[in-house]
Amino acid sequence: MTGTRPPLDETQPTDTEWSYETAAVQTGIPRGLGQTVGIPIHQAAAFQFTTLEEAQGEFQLNQGLSYARLQNPTVRALEERLTALEGGAATVALASGQAATLTAILGVCRAGDHVVSTASLFGGSAGLLNNILPLMGISATLVENTPQAIGAAMRPNTRLVWAETIGNPAGDVPDLSALAEIAHARGALLGIDNTWGGVGYLCRPLEHGADLVTHSLTKWAGGHGSVMGGSVTVGTGHDLTRNPIYTDGGKNSLLNVRGEAALAWRQRWFGAHQLGMTLAPHNAFLIAQGLETLALRLGRESETALALATWLGEQPRVGRVSYPGLPGSAHHDLARQYLRGGFGAVLTFEVPDPAAFLSRLRVIRIAPNLGDTRTLVVHPWTTTHGRLPEAARRAAGVTDRTIRMSVGLESPEDLRADLAAALG
Numbered sequence: 001m002t003g004t005r006p007p008l009d010e011t012q013p014t015d016t017e018w019s020y021e022t023a024a025v026q027t028g029i030p031r032g033l034g035q036t037v038g039i040p041i042h043q044a045a046a047f048q049f050t051t052l053e054e055a056q057g058e059f060q061l062n063q064g065l066s067y068a069r070l071q072n073p074t075v076r077a078l079e080e081r082l083t084a085l086e087g088g089a090a091t092v093a094l095a096s097g098q099a100a101t102l103t104a105i106l107g108v109c110r111a112g113d114h115v116v117s118t119a120s121l122f123g124g125s126a127g128l129l130n131n132i133l134p135l136m137g138i139s140a141t142l143v144e145n146t147p148q149a150i151g152a153a154m155r156p157n158t159r160l161v162w163a164e165t166i167g168n169p170a171g172d173v174p175d176l177s178a179l180a181e182i183a184h185a186r187g188a189l190l191g192i193d194n195t196w197g198g199v200g201y202l203c204r205p206l207e208h209g210a211d212l213v214t215h216s217l218t219k220w221a222g223g224h225g226s227v228m229g230g231s232v233t234v235g236t237g238h239d240l241t242r243n244p245i246y247t248d249g250g251k252n253s254l255l256n257v258r259g260e261a262a263l264a265w266r267q268r269w270f271g272a273h274q275l276g277m278t279l280a281p282h283n284a285f286l287i288a289q290g291l292e293t294l295a296l297r298l299g300r301e302s303e304t305a306l307a308l309a310t311w312l313g314e315q316p317r318v319g320r321v322s323y324p325g326l327p328g329s330a331h332h333d334l335a336r337q338y339l340r341g342g343f344g345a346v347l348t349f350e351v352p353d354p355a356a357f358l359s360r361l362r363v364i365r366i367a368p369n370l371g372d373t374r375t376l377v378v379h380p381w382t383t384t385h386g387r388l389p390e391a392a393r394r395a396a397g398v399t400d401r402t403i404r405m406s407v408g409l410e411s412p413e414d415l416r417a418d419l420a421a422a423l424g
């Protein structure tokens, strides 16, 4: 940081020795006489300079505060917290998970480039890859979630391999280290949508070779079904030397000018500066507050989800139950390898008559969200995955009888009774 302007880092630096639970409540909070104990909300669109030189310096470097589309101290505090919890190098927080996915992809791909992704994806991510990115000349191949299928789909122009920590809603866990190896061998990066990994609580993909992780902060991070947000966190040690976006321009190439920080810089430049998908400070505050209890919530929700998945598996009227925590799950071994602290809050199960089942629920609510304190169900076939072609829905693990349930914080007994009554 140059110039006389104080940099943004007046907050307490993150101690890398901190455990997850400590970092979740301590990171990003200023320390000092009269400072707020929690993260304060800076409800401001612009920030002052006192001289021409200060303003000019900031416009050249874009490292401090000038205009809130670019940076805001509350958003910055959330970004520090997310970076700490994912074990990353830098984060840009954005207006939604969808904004984060788009930013992550545009950060490493341009017209003529290619993405290989697993097929069991959040519907909106599949929509971006199949419908929106092709408009910009970026193509995608969606394949089965195995290293073999992903390896076979790689092309010379593949810049990014994409997967979700736990596939939506099939519950499939990718072999992260194997995918990292496949991507890196071809000069591509590995990007993981870690929404279901609970901001590093269940899984830290960066520690298994991923180069960047994204989140829908709308889910377990916000955690109360009250706010939307997204983020891209970049790790260290990624190799951009085979990506022309970073190497074009010789001496003035992004890689030469920005070094290790080039990837994070471009994510912020695209998502926030240029596309304007900026997170509002009040939303950043709510999400940062949600992160303070994420470990408690997701730990408890995972326990309840495992108990309910086990119980549902014993019910004669229930068809296939899919949850990576079940020992019989095809994804259990990879889940045990890559997840800790639980297997997540989401399970799917098949019921004979979804409409009748949903209409009888009295505690559990029908809503297309995840990671709420309340237990929510949807019928993915007609809602979240309804726009995908039938074959793609089946590839994502969805049939016309599938119910997806995101387990909340209600008592497990009340939830089981509600499910039992709805099953009839």
Ligand SMILES: *Cc1c(COP(=O)(O)O)cnc(C)c1O
Binding pocket: 096, 097, 098, 099, 101, 122, 124, 125, 164, 168, 193, 195, 196, 215, 216, 217, 218, 219, 228, 229, 230, 370
């Ligand atoms: C919800 C979700 C998204 C999209 O996030 P929004 O905040 O709704 O834009 C992306 N990926 C996964 C896995 C999700 O569950």
